[in-house]
Amino acid sequence: MSDDVEAGFVRVRLDLSYDGTAFSGWAKQAGGRRTVQGEVEDALRTVTRSGAVAYDLTVAGRTDAGVHARGQVAHVDLPGELWAEHREKLLKRLAGRLPKDVRVWGVAEAPEGFNARFAALWRRYVYRVGDRPGGVDPLLRNHVLWHDWELDVDVMDAAAKSLVGEHDFAAYAKKREGASTVREIFDFGVRRRGDGVVEIEVRADAFCHNQVRSMVGALVFVGDGHRGAEWPRKVLDAGVRDSAVHVVRPHGLTLEEVAYPADELLAERQVLARRVRGTVH
Numbered sequence: 001m002s003d004d005v006e007a008g009f010v011r012v013r014l015d016l017s018y019d020g021t022a023f024s025g026w027a028k029q030a031g032g033r034r035t036v037q038g039e040v041e042d043a044l045r046t047v048t049r050s051g052a053v054a055y056d057l058t059v060a061g062r063t064d065a066g067v068h069a070r071g072q073v074a075h076v077d078l079p080g081e082l083w084a085e086h087r088e089k090l091l092k093r094l095a096g097r098l099p100k101d102v103r104v105w106g107v108a109e110a111p112e113g114f115n116a117r118f119a120a121l122w123r124r125y126v127y128r129v130g131d132r133p134g135g136v137d138p139l140l141r142n143h144v145l146w147h148d149w150e151l152d153v154d155v156m157d158a159a160a161k162s163l164v165g166e167h168d169f170a171a172y173a174k175k176r177e178g179a180s181t182v183r184e185i186f187d188f189g190v191r192r193r194g195d196g197v198v199e200i201e202v203r204a205d206a207f208c209h210n211q212v213r214s215m216v217g218a219l220v221f222v223g224d225g226h227r228g229a230e231w232p233r234k235v236l237d238a239g240v241r242d243s244a245v246h247v248v249r250p251h252g253l254t255l256e257e258v259a260y261p262a263d264e265l266l267a268e269r270q271v272l273a274r275r276v277r278g279t280v281h
Contacts, residue, residue, distance in 0.1 A: 003115050003270060010083045011114060014057070014074045015106035016040065021142045021251065022101060025065040026072075036063075039102055040094075044076065047093040048086050060116045060258040061123050061207070066250030068143060071124075071257040075116040083109070113267030114260070118274055122186060124203040124257040127216045127248070132196055144197055145252035149224035153192045156223040160188040160200070162233040163215065171235045171242060172215050173208030181208050190219065198223075201256075206273075210247050217246040 005011045024033035028041075037057055044055060060073040086093070087107070094104045113119065128144045129151065130136040136146045166184040173181045187203040200216050218232040221244070235242045261269050 003113075003118070005077055008080055009077045010080050011075055011077050011110040012083060013106070013108050013110040013114060013116065014040070014076065014104050016072050016074065016102065016104045017070045018068065018072070018102035019142065020063060020066050020068040023065065025067070026059055026062045036069075036102055039099060040074070040104065043094055043097040047090065047097050048078075048082055050082070058116050060120050061255055063253075063255055064210075064250050067253045067255070068251075069255040072255055073116045073120070073258045073260075075110055075114060111263040111266060113263070113270065115266070115270045116258075118270035119260055119266045120206075120273070121259045121261055121269065122203050122205050123207065123255060124201065124259075125207070125212050126254050126256050127200040127212065127252045128254070129198040129200065129216075129220065129252060130196065131198065137195075140197070142251055143254065145249055147220055147224065151198055151220065151223035152225070153190050153198060153223065155229050156190040156198075156200070156219045159219055159222045159229045159232045160190055160202070160215075162230070163236060164188050167236055168239060169208055169211055169236065170239050172211050172218070172245065174210040176209060179208075183207060183211070188215075190223075213247045213250065213253060214245055216252075217248045220248065221246075 018036050022034065023036050026036045028035050028038045037059065041054065041057055045053065055076050055078055057074045057076050063069055091104065091107045098104065129147050130144045131147050131149065131151045136144045164185050164187065166182065168182050170181040175181065183204050183206055185202060185204045187201070190198065190200050192198050200219060202212060202215070215232065218235060221227045222229055222231060235245060260266065
């Protein structure tokens with residue numbers, strides 16, 4: 001599948017972050033729901049005075065409703081003349097037009113072969129949970145899940161480590177027709193911050209729909225003693241959805257970082273990703 005930039009256009013990389021609380025996810029939806037993609041594309045159209053012309057964004061990872069991002073990456077193909085006219089002031093103009101719950105931090109011409117989605121080497125997510133008896137700090141309430149059982153972080157960490165590697169994660173994924181559920185987890189760990197918040201961090205080449213929140217749900221059951229440390233791996237090996245695995249609420253999840261290879265390896269990376277992942281992000 002070719003990803004050549006159309007003649008006369010320039011591919012532009014955008015680095016952005018957003019608080020997902022008031023968004024119905026990243027992707028544009030019918031019915032006028034508020035989405036991150038919709039807000040950024042509207043702002044881009046306004047500041048470049050493009051009128052009814054739409055420039056579609058391609059994103060590294062389509063986050064669900066309520067999920068946040070600190071290190072999201074997207075790209076957009078703009079006419080060369082428009083890019084030349086606006087490139088120097090585009091970042092500042094976007095800051096003045098975008099709502100306060102989404103920010104674009106970087107706008108730059110992308111190197112040849114760059115594709116925000118398919119050229120990515122890995123994505124890193126962190127899910128945050130609070131288990132203090134009194135609840136979650138009100139200032140963190142939109143980013144930290146409260147769990148009313150004390151969590152054993154060491155047991156959770158051991159269970160997380162058992163899922164590292166390349167596996168079929170069908171047991172933790174919402175199946176999509178014709179899409180592979182094979183993924184490779186590079187790192188998976190659990191730690192407790194100084195303020196008591198538990199952070200569950202996972203880094204993988206890509207994730208299936210609901211995979212991270214399902215795995216976190218399994219780890220929370222291990223941490224509060226409802227299941228043993230071996231249970232998440234048993235669920236994985238069974239290969240089918242287990243009704244005991246709950247998909248935790250989205251607000252505790254943040255996309256922290258997306259990594260890409262060196263410029264000269266971008267084209268090779270996206271060819272490989274397209275072959276392996278098909279239509280899944």
